[in-house]
């Protein structure tokens with residue numbers, strides 16, 4: 624994707640919220656940086672707990688890659704809290720049911736939820752990567768509404784048809800789908816060609 628702002632690197636706002644699956648966010652940020660996107664990273668309190676539990680990392684460590692700026696989730700004066708500040712896309716990865724419910728209810732009480740409401744009001748790309756099993760009815764209804772209102776609901780549900788051999792392969796599957804949504808020309812994972820299952824004579 625060409626940056627929405629002429630002459631600038633494309634910029635994504637990425638929020639790591641309190642659902643399991645912090646690894647998806649780590650890999651997403653690595654991929655965005657590799658593809659020369661700048662990233663504004665928001666980590667919620669429970670997001671930081673999961674980042675530590677699952678990846679043994681702090682938000683500052685995650686933000687140490689070139690081109691990544693760590694935002695304070697409590698700072699409602701940060702760049703992505705304003706519609707006048709341009710960014711190309713907002714990805715909530717992983718997205719907790721709480722954050723999803725708040726966004727669908729129009730609540731913007733922290734930078735993660737405010738940035739989503741800004742993306743929606745400015746008609747920018749909003750990608751939500753939920754992780755929960757099973758889903759509760761309120762969260763399903765919230766996701767249905769968000770989808771109707773233009774958000775992409777891209778669950779952290781990797782496919783198995785490409786014979787994954789490692790957790791990294793499963794993570795890559797989901798990250799590849801997010802990059803597809805961002806129109807990033809990437810080579811993560813193997814794409815289905817249609818020739819994997821031979822036709823019977």
Ligand SMILES: Cc1cc2nc3c(=O)[nH]c(=O)nc-3n(C[C@H](O)[C@H](O)[C@H](O)COP(=O)(O)O)c2cc1C
Pocket residue numbers: 639640641642643667668669670672673676718719720721722723754755
């Ligand atoms: C270790 C841990 C794992 C969690 N996993 C999930 C999860 O997979 N999905 C989910 O929707 N909530 C999960 N939660 C609950 C959320 O973290 C909780 O609802 C929290 O309020 C989310 O706030 P946030 O969206 O501001 O991060 C988990 C909480 C903890 C402590």
